[in-house]
Amino acid sequence: MTSLGATVIENGIHFAVWSSSARRLLVSIFDDTGTREIDRLELNPEGEGVHALFVPGLVAGTRYGFRADGDYAPERGFWFDPDKLLADPYAVEIDRPYQYHWRLAAKRNEGADTASLMPKAVACNLPQPLSIQTPLFQPGGLIYELNVRSFTKLHPDVPEAQRGTIAALAHPAVIEHLQRLGVSAVELMPITASIDERHLPPLGLSNAWGYNPVTFMALDPRLAPGGLVELRDTVAALRNAGIGTILDLVFNHTGESDRLGPTLSLRGLDAQAYYRHMPDGRLANDTGTGNTLACDHPVVRQMVLDTLRHFVRHAGVDGFRFDLAPVLGRIDGTFDPDAPLLQAIAGDPVLADRVLIAEPWDIGPNGYQLGNFRPPYLEWNDRYRDDVRRFWRGDAGAIGALATRLAGSSDVFGRTGQPVSRTVNFIAAHDGMTLADIVTYEHKHNAANGEHNRDGHNDNLSWNNGVEGETDDVEIARARFGDQCALLATLFASRGTIMLTAGDEFGRTQKGNNNAYAQDNAFTWLDWARRDEALEQYAASLSAMRRAFPPLLDTHFLTGEPPYGSDVPDVAWLTETGAPLGEADWNDPARHRLVMILGDSGGGRLAVLVNGDRRQCVFTLPLRDGYEWRPAIEAEAIDLARPLPGRSVNFMIERGIETARAGKGS
Numbered sequence: 135m136t137s138l139g140a141t142v143i144e145n146g147i148h149f150a151v152w153s154s155s156a157r158r159l160l161v162s163i164f165d166d167t168g169t170r171e172i173d174r175l176e177l178n179p180e181g182e183g184v185h186a187l188f189v190p191g192l193v194a195g196t197r198y199g200f201r202a203d204g205d206y207a208p209e210r211g212f213w214f215d216p217d218k219l220l221a222d223p224y225a226v227e228i229d230r231p232y233q234y235h236w237r238l239a240a241k242r243n244e245g246a247d248t249a250s251l252m253p254k255a256v257a258c259n260l261p262q263p264l265s266i267q268t269p270l271f272q273p274g275g276l277i278y279e280l281n282v283r284s285f286t287k288l289h290p291d292v293p294e295a296q297r298g299t300i301a302a303l304a305h306p307a308v309i310e311h312l313q314r315l316g317v318s319a320v321e322l323m324p325i326t327a328s329i330d331e332r333h334l335p336p337l338g339l340s341n342a343w344g345y346n347p348v349t350f351m352a353l354d355p356r357l358a359p360g361g362l363v364e365l366r367d368t369v370a371a372l373r374n375a376g377i378g379t380i381l382d383l384v385f386n387h388t389g390e391s392d393r394l395g396p397t398l399s400l401r402g403l404d405a406q407a408y409y410r411h412m413p414d415g416r417l418a419n420d421t422g423t424g425n426t427l428a429c430d431h432p433v434v435r436q437m438v439l440d441t442l443r444h445f446v447r448h449a450g451v452d453g454f455r456f457d458l459a460p461v462l463g464r465i466d467g468t469f470d471p472d473a474p475l476l477q478a479i480a481g482d483p484v485l486a487d488r489v490l491i492a493e494p495w496d497i498g499p500n501g502y503q504l505g506n507f508r509p510p511y512l513e514w515n516d517r518y519r520d521d522v523r524r525f526w527r528g529d530a531g532a533i534g535a536l537a538t539r540l541a542g543s544s545d546v547f548g549r550t551g552q553p554v555s556r557t558v559n560f561i562a563a564h565d566g567m568t569l570a571d572i573v574t575y576e577h578k579h580n581a582a583n584g585e586h587n588r589d590g591h592n593d594n595l596s597w598n599n600g601v602e603g604e605t606d607d608v609e610i611a612r613a614r615f616g617d618q619c620a621l622l623a624t625l626f627a628s629r630g631t632i633m634l635t636a637g638d639e640f641g642r643t644q645k646g647n648n649n650a651y652a653q654d655n656a657f658t659w660l661d662w663a664r665r666d667e668a669l670e671q672y673a674a675s676l677s678a679m680r681r682a683f684p685p686l687l688d689t690h691f692l693t694g695e696p697p698y699g700s701d702v703p704d705v706a707w708l709t710e711t712g713a714p715l716g717e718a719d720w721n722d723p724a725r726h727r728l729v730m731i732l733g734d735s736g737g738g739r740l741a742v743l744v745n746g747d748r749r750q751c752v753f754t755l756p757l758r759d760g761y762e763w764r765p766a767i768e769a770e771a772i773d774l775a776r777p778l779p780g781r782s783v784n785f786m787i788e789r790g791i792e793t794a795r796a797g798k799g800s
Contacts, residue, residue: 139224238396275318392424420498453489579646590649
């Protein structure tokens with residue numbers, strides 16, 4: 135099929151766009167400011183739905199948009215309206231951000247020409263493709279999820295003009311912070327061009343997260359004023375520092391929303407093909423956002439693949455996280471782990487070695503698919519999140535679930551006989567309460583979102599340690615600090631890939647708002663000046679310990695047997711007295727303590743001592759001749775801000791006595 139989009143070639147530009155049902159397709163050419171339409175040309179049908187035209191004399195930098203004419207019958211999926219300027223689905227650059235206006239959603243003949251309201255696509259000469267390098271990130275590493283804008287908006291070391299942009303991530307102060315935490319890869323929340331939901335502007339709010347895309351390849355000009363080159367240079371700078379880059383992409387819906395939404399691109403070109411519809415003609419809504427991309431359609435499938443290849447070839451990214459990923463695997467509305475698009479991504483020559491991460495749920499029929507994606511897809515594991523929170527909240531009977539999560543969730547990812555866990559373990563993410571808010575707020579506080587606290591999850595598995603919200607009570611503050619330490623320690627002690635959301639390492643708060651998507655303000659901007667440096671140092675120490683003990687990075691399921699070449703089992707589960715946990719212990723609803731001893735192939739051992747009780751406890755560890763147990767984390771990292779005694783996770787490393795003594799004074 136002809137290359138779609140605007141291709142700059144010698145002496146002109148070749149325009150091509152796809153529609154199976156438009157009667158006429160046109161390209162509008164604009165002046166250098168993008169404000170005045172200087173030409174409107176009809177494209178020629180070339181077969182298989184492609185309409186194309188070569189326009190001589192045009193050069194790189196030309197601003198343009200498409201228009202489509204045909205039937206107008208929204209109830210049957212036809213939205214053709216030549217007054218609607220349409221964004222090129224293959225645009226790689228736009229000249230300004232999308233902004234919602236009611237006329238973008240007006241019916242045909244009721245809204246006038248929308249060219250003045252729409253960004254213009256910019257025809258570009260793409261940079262030369264990069265030499266594709268093996269991803270730096272490997273399963274078992276630490277993913278650091280961040281929102282580009284909020285991450286550096288208040289960073290004191292980043293130049294003010296650069297704050298909130300992709301380029302800021304390459305600043306030495308930012309890279310130093312990421313290296314100190316031992317970040318394997320940053321996962322950038324959506325950076326492609328998106329639009330606000332229509333209810334936000336009247337409330338004085340805007341979408342701060344970007345999960346409402348319009349064009350899939352074009353970066354948001356507010357985040358990347360330097361365009362694709364800015365992303366490419368930042369990815370290279372991070373890579374030089376040993377840090378990979380993963381893009382969070384949204385291929386499940388677009389900002390065109392439901393039947394009352396704006397006509398911006400795909401809807402105006404061919405809504406019947408690009409979106410799934412119900413038998414009665416209504417838009418399918420497996421996403422909760424009003425529309426669902428038809429990822430089983432060959433043209434949509436090709437668009438997704440072309441987008442992914444674009445970011446690998448021209449920006450050098452390590453991989454991708456797919457929002458509401460079951461949509462990518464739905465065939466006629468039913469999820470299939472062997473769906474053509476999922477297989478095509480995993481088998482593509484450019485994409486096959488990339489990091490692929492699925493958010494394994496949507497709200498459609500049978501939308502919860504945790505554990506059902508095929509390798510090599512890693513999966514966000516919400517059962518890990520929930521079981522760890524339940525344990526540290528103090529729920530009864532949670533010890534067995536905690537051990538299963540610490541060990542890589544074999545109940546979820548080992549069902550098909552796979553020896554390796556594909557879990558992405560996390561306790562907090564962009565969606566939901568922050569780590570600090572989990573131990574500070576028992577209930578959500580979303581009034582600022584303008585929906586009377588109706589939005590967001592009601593069951594957060596959170597607790598407040600005695601007072602809802604901020605308090606000057608020193609004892610409560612110590613308890614909350616200790617709970618954050620325990621949650622972080624649990625995460626870093628867990629088998630499988632782990633994910634930390636930016637700022638959770640130093641106590642970021644959203645004041646109990648668990649759905650802060652509309653808060654592009656101090657609710658979500660990381661407050662670097664007031665960060666909890668003690669918690670941050672503890673997180674860095676946990677990460678250093680994890681990297682220093684190979685079994686913590688291993689993603690194979692534990693067996694209880696010695697690894698090859700060792701006489702030490704890969705795991706032993708013990709009580710606080712050092713006795714093996716028996717069936718009665720596992721089933722004791724009052725048990726809140728356990729010891730996990732991990733062994734490595736060299737015969738070394740690491741003990742993870744978990745005390746989920748408010749009471750202090752003396753743990754007894756099994757001894758071996760010639761060895762002794764020592765703290766695995768330096769004392770100063772623990773003593774910076776001593777939490778209340780009791781609930782905690784401690785780490786002991788077993789060393790040969792002579793070796794330990796010899797290294798004492800070095």
